[in-house]
Amino acid sequence: MKTNLFFLKFILMTFLMWNVISCESKKSDNPLLDTQWNGLAKIPQETEIILRFSNDKIDVLLGNKVIETMNYTLSNDEINIEENSGGTPCDAGTKGKYKYEVIGENLVMTLISDECTARIKSLQGIVYKKIDVKK
Structure with missing residues (x-):
């Protein structure tokens, strides 16, 4: 026994x-799982937004309001994103690919290709700062 x-x-x-x-x-x-990053996106004027990453989704927040959602996958140092819903002129299903780098407490995405030109202006070259998330 x-x-x-x-x-x-x-x-x-x-x-x-x-x-x-x-x-x-x-x-x-x-490395993006369960992280949040804020930066000044050009939508079309510079506006402070937050990118909130979960398992396979990015929520874009303006203040406390989700203004856009995208699915994402990572492969090596690339992030593939696909529009779900939101306020940009991108249609649902619109895809983009960016090189991403996490440098210390900064996230930078550089354009590889994107079907939505409005999204390029809001993501490319922006230095997003990591936000400490308390659980």
């Missing part, structure tokens, strides 16, 4: 440790 209980505890602890390690490795694969 003691052996079975020990074995059960061992399996449970092994599973929990594997789960923790697995979650940490997924998070390290996406």
Whole structure:
């Protein structure tokens, strides 16, 4: 009986440790996951916005209001984005590709290609500063 209980505890602890390690490795694969960045986007005048990254979505906030949402994926040092909804003149499904760099507490995106010219003006070359998010 003691052996079975020990074995059960061992399996449970092994599973929990594997789960923790697995979650940490997924998070390290996406340096933007659960981060927020603010910067002055040109929409069309310079306006302070926040980019809020979740697992596969970017919310663009003006003040506390979400004004646009986009899906995204990362590949090497590139971010692929696709318009979901929002206030820009981009149609839903409009795609863009940018090189992204996280340099210290800064996020910079450089145009590779984008089907929406309005989005280019609001993303390219802007230095976004990381916002500490309290959980």
